[in-house]
Amino acid sequence: QKEVEQDPGPLSVPEGAIVSLNCTYSNSAFQYFMWYRQYSRKGPELLMYTYSSGNKEDGRFTAQVDKSSKYISLFIRDSQPSDSATYLCASFRIQGAQKLVFGQGTRLTINP
């Protein structure tokens, strides 16, 4: 079982829809949570970074962490075609081999 699990999709929604992307992680050794966005033929870039449970909002994007259920979510409001990309969740493991662990990535397409 992967330490950070993410549905790879693909996910296709109409423009303007609310998008929900989700990940789960395996245990409490994970303490920092990130979402990266990767456009085709580019490297990933950080979209959101949260340290603790709760919500963090940045424009049309909201990252949510629920440590009790080990669940990480990214919501995109008023989705645009320019949001079409692969979204990768990631979490930093602070115990044992300390490193950033990525989910498989979800490929998202927003249709005009």
Next chain:
Amino acid sequence: DVKVTQSSRYLVKRTGEKVFLECVQDMDHENMFWYRQDPGLGLRLIYFSYDVKMKEKGDIPEGYSVSREKKERFSLILESASTNQTSMYLCASSLQLTDTQYFGPGTRLTVL
């Protein structure tokens, strides 16, 4: 702005060849990372380095080695390329281990 550059965008090599992938960052970051990205598997850490001449194995170090002789440069070496090393290779850097990782554009390596 942090910039991470990789020596090649596309590379085609033959089985058994020695392959060098170079990565350079311009922000004086302590940590540098090499990942490979494959469909359905996400990003997997090959090696990382937390200081000059220091290296740590990631999840899939077999068949790879690394070199960090200068702070800004981190090289990935495939000693004897094999077809199962055909992949997208991504380099990243960060100031602290838990900080944002900044990625290069990737090198798509094909081993024939």
